[in-house]
Amino acid sequence: MTATAVEDWLLDSALAPAADDDVLAPLYGAASRNELVMPFCAACALPLELDQEVCDSCGTAERAWSTVAPRGTVHAATLMHRREPGLVRGVMPYPIVDVELTSGHRMVMTTVQPAGTAPPIGAAVHIGFRHLGDVAIPAIDILEDQ
Ligand SMILES: [Zn+2]
Numbered sequence: 003m004t005a006t007a008v009e010d011w012l013l014d015s016a017l018a019p020a021a022d023d024d025v026l027a028p029l030y031g032a033a034s035r036n037e038l039v040m041p042f043c044a045a046c047a048l049p050l051e052l053d054q055e056v057c058d059s060c061g062t063a064e065r066a067w068s069t070v071a072p073r074g075t076v077h078a079a080t081l082m083h084r085r086e087p088g089l090v091r092g093v094m095p096y097p098i099v100d101v102e103l104t105s106g107h108r109m110v111m112t113t114v115q116p117a118g119t120a121p122p123i124g125a126a127v128h129i130g131f132r133h134l135g136d137v138a139i140p141a142i143d144i145l146e147d148q
Pocket residue numbers: 043044045046047048057058059060061062
């Protein structure tokens with residue numbers, strides 16, 4: 003069986019993150035199985051930022067990754083105008099969206115498919131994955147209602 007690389011609509015695969023990244027390996031590992039995991043404080047279960055090592059609430063420096071619902075709402079959104087031939091494949095403006103997940107986490111992402119408009123604030127979204135090189139990256143795949 004021959005694996006066919008799926009090209010991302012936005013970025014060249016040379017920009018793929020390292021799937022064995024020290025901080026985000028759990029995220030990328032789960033994403034490769036179409037599963038969204040996010041970090042929580044191991045002591046008090048507060049949702050943590052992706053790169054946050056110490057809990058703001060209890061000061062614990064231990065993280066626990068758990069599967070979360072791939073759903074959220076648009077907290078902020080903008081339309082990015084960027085032309086960088088060779089690295090950015092897209093030639094049209096594309097949305098960058100700050101999503102508040104139902105788990106309480108916030109994550110900035112774009113869309114699985116090209117989209118020429120930014121979604122409205124408060125729109126409910128479903129999170130899927132883009133594939134950049136061998137790495138799956140969370141991205142909005144469905145606007146659930148508008
Ligand atoms: Zn804590």
